[in-house]
Amino acid sequence: MNRYLTLAVCQTGAIQRSATRAETVGRLVHLLERAAAAGAELAVFPEMALTTFFPRWSLEAGEIDEFYETRMPGPQTQPLFDAARRLKIGFALGYAELVEEHGGPRRFNSTVLVGADGEEIGRYRKMHVPGGEVAEAGVTTHLERRYFEPGNLGFPVYAYRGVRIGLALCSDRRWPETYRMLCLNGAQVVLIGYNTPVVLDEAPALAHLRMFHNHLPMQAGAYQNTVWVAAAAKAGLEDGQALIGGSCIIAPTGEIAALALSIEDEVVVHRADLELIATCQRVNFDFARYRRPEEYALISQRAGPPETRNESNH
Ligand code: CDT
Secondary structure, eight states: OOSEEEEEEEEBOOOOTTSOHHHHHHHHHHHHHHHHHTTOSEEEOOTTTTSOOGGGSOOOHHHHGGGEESSSSOTTTHHHHHHHHHHTOEEEEEEEEEEEETTEEEEEEEEEEEOTTSOEEEEEEOSSOOSOSSOOTTSOOOOHHHHOOOOSSOSOEEEETTEEEEEEEGGGGGOHHHHHHHHHTTOSEEEEEEOOBSOOTTOGGGGGGHHHHHHHHHHHHHHHHTOEEEEEEBOEEETTEEEOOOOEEEOTTSOEEEEOOSSSSEEEEEEEETHHHHHHHHHTOOHHHHOOGGGOHHHHHOSSOOOOOOGGGO
16 A cells, blocks of 8 residues: 555635636646646545536526536546546546436436546545525525435445545535545545535524634544545635635644645645554554444434423423
8 A cells, every 4th residue: 555645635716607617627627737746646626616506596497407417527527537647647526417327317416536547436426415405585595405316325435546535525524424434434535525605694603613614524524534634625706605715635633734725726735644544543543442333323323313302491
């Protein structure tokens, strides 16, 4: 196994609805070139990196197809795959996926992992799909559940240059189960893409915590599961909505090893020492020795806490 894997986070600034796929793919190719020039071996792009984050709008069925890819690579995304082969760098790319499966069209919020030979290694389909199906007064419109069904590929881990890579998308990063499932599947590195609004109308009092709540679960996930995390934001003012940046690479110690400073196209690189994983396991997390899976059955049986009565009312 390699001792090091040099990771690149390719944050993008806003991708407006008016941008053509060719323009956007051109930006991504340029970011990949910068990542490769900095010595990176594997890059991660944001969630839905090819388009604007369209779940911020309430759209009719006929209006959404332009945002989905029916082939990956397709004619418009092929230049990115060609660039990977030319630059000898792998990447993970978030996109909206429309496929024929089980006799009908299926829509997933997906990410594809591509090798340094420009060939697909594997895919992941977002498991924790947030938001709702219809717009509600007083709530920031976020209709992912209208446009995507939950992922059906589990939490796969793929080998890239002998390193085990897990994938996740945006809201997945807030859930401890994502990292634990990937850890138990053997991940050493978790690549995440996200689109996170700065303002949530339903919780203005939490506005000052948006970046803290971006990094907190990823740092905890990295530490508690002894994995490297590389996370790429789509940031900036996109079609009138501000998205946070804060793209980063996090060590298994929970420390942020590298951090984006802008809310624009930016590449952040860090040479990840995979030996740190074993060090952190020796210090606190000898999973096989100390975990008690037989005591954790509730985790796979219950989605949330039981209904509780307020005792003081009785
Ligand atoms: N893209 C995505 O998953 N965004 C969510 C915001 C959900 S707000 C209803 C996030 O966790 O950042």
